[in-house]
Amino acid sequence: MSLESFIRAMPKAELHIHLEGSIRPHTLLQLAQRNGVELPFSDEAGLREYYRFTDFAHFIEVWYVINKALQTAADFTLITYELGKEAAEQHTRYMEVTFTPTTTVERLGISYDDLLAAINLGADRAQQEFGVIMRWINDADRARDPELTLTTEQWAAAAQDRGVVALGLGGFEPDGPPAEFATAFAMGRKDGLHCIPHQGEYAGPESIWQAIRLLHAERIGHGIHAAEDPALMEYLKQHGIALEICPTSNVCTRVVDKLADHPIRTLFAAGVPVTLNSDDPAMFNTTLTDEYLLAAQHFGFSADQLAQISLNAVRYSFQPETDKQRMIAEFEAEFEKLRAEHL
Numbered sequence: 001m002s003l004e005s006f007i008r009a010m011p012k013a014e015l016h017i018h019l020e021g022s023i024r025p026h027t028l029l030q031l032a033q034r035n036g037v038e039l040p041f042s043d044e045a046g047l048r049e050y051y052r053f054t055d056f057a058h059f060i061e062v063w064y065v066i067n068k069a070l071q072t073a074a075d076f077t078l079i080t081y082e083l084g085k086e087a088a089e090q091h092t093r094y095m096e097v098t099f100t101p102t103t104t105v106e107r108l109g110i111s112y113d114d115l116l117a118a119i120n121l122g123a124d125r126a127q128q129e130f131g132v133i134m135r136w137i138n139d140a141d142r143a144r145d146p147e148l149t150l151t152t153e154q155w156a157a158a159a160q161d162r163g164v165v166a167l168g169l170g171g172f173e174p175d176g177p178p179a180e181f182a183t184a185f186a187m188g189r190k191d192g193l194h195c196i197p198h199q200g201e202y203a204g205p206e207s208i209w210q211a212i213r214l215l216h217a218e219r220i221g222h223g224i225h226a227a228e229d230p231a232l233m234e235y236l237k238q239h240g241i242a243l244e245i246c247p248t249s250n251v252c253t254r255v256v257d258k259l260a261d262h263p264i265r266t267l268f269a270a271g272v273p274v275t276l277n278s279d280d281p282a283m284f285n286t287t288l289t290d291e292y293l294l295a296a297q298h299f300g301f302s303a304d305q306l307a308q309i310s311l312n313a314v315r316y317s318f319q320p321e322t323d324k325q326r327m328i329a330e331f332e333a334e335f336e337k338l339r340a341e342h343l
């Protein structure tokens with residue numbers, strides 16, 4: 001028995017994962033073929049090759065290309081169901097999944113409500129069959145007109161009865177600094193949405209301060225550049241603003257040169273609430289379990305520390321407080337049992 005088997009069996013929750021970046025390679029190829037969409041690859045080996053990113057901008061470009069394989073509402077039902085199934089296989093019990101609705105609504109001419117209904121159909125099936133719970137973060141692309149963020153906010157605010165919990169902001173940070181989105185996020189807050197921008201993934205610590213001050217970010221997507229600013233790390237710790245850390249993603253999109261340079265240890269040691277996430281697992285050839293294994297193998301995290309990180313994902317989730325407390329108690333009981341069995 002070993003730390004590895006403990007990690008594989010441990011209960012998990014994930015707060016930073018994109019639906020469109022989670023499409024199984026086999027499914028992506030099948031959908032493209034069925035929908036008559038030409039992609040720049042024709043098999044899984046070609047796809048793996050295509051998923052070699054030269055920089056962050058290239059990653060975004062590829063993200064848009066693979067989105068084209070998704071053509072119908074039923075395609076979204078399928079990829080959501082499969083995401084839930086794969087998560088359950090890793091003992092993931094709860095996920096807050098990001099999708100970017102304006103991109104799809106514009107491209108396919110289906111309504112937001114129909115898109116969300118299709119996604120919820122897949123999630124409901126996955127929950128019934130595998131017990132995994134999925135909630136939604138609606139992401140706006142910061143490279144586009146900030147007006148689209150206002151549209152996203154309106155859709156998300158009206159869909160809180162259908163699993164939407166938060167407004168997100170993604171894309172290439174230099175294209176859209178936080179200030180441009182202050183109005184949309186203020187509306188989101190007023191409407192009861194949580195606020196989770198990607199920030200400090202590519203841009204420096206000052207951009208994270210802006211996301212906190214101007215957008216009132218409650219968690220930060222990535223936020224790795226906080227490690228360069230001790231005062232910021234202290235602020236994140238004091239105010240319980242968790243970082244959604246995605247180590248493999250950061251290396252694949254080349255915002256970090258190599259794994260050894262990743263600041264997760266610095267952030268954790270400073271007491272910043274850290275969570276582990278897979279971001280776009282299919283595009284980065286990773287899984288949530290792989291991220292935990294990597295944290296153990298490359299960064300020396302112990303079983304207890306990894307259990308703490310897993311509990312952080314529950315603690316900093318946007319579940320109702322009673323559900324959260326119940327899940328924390330369940331996880332703690334399981335960790336105790338798994339420690340005895342595996343360590």
Ligand SMILES: [Zn+2]
Pocket residue numbers: 016018170198221279
């Ligand atoms: Zn992301």
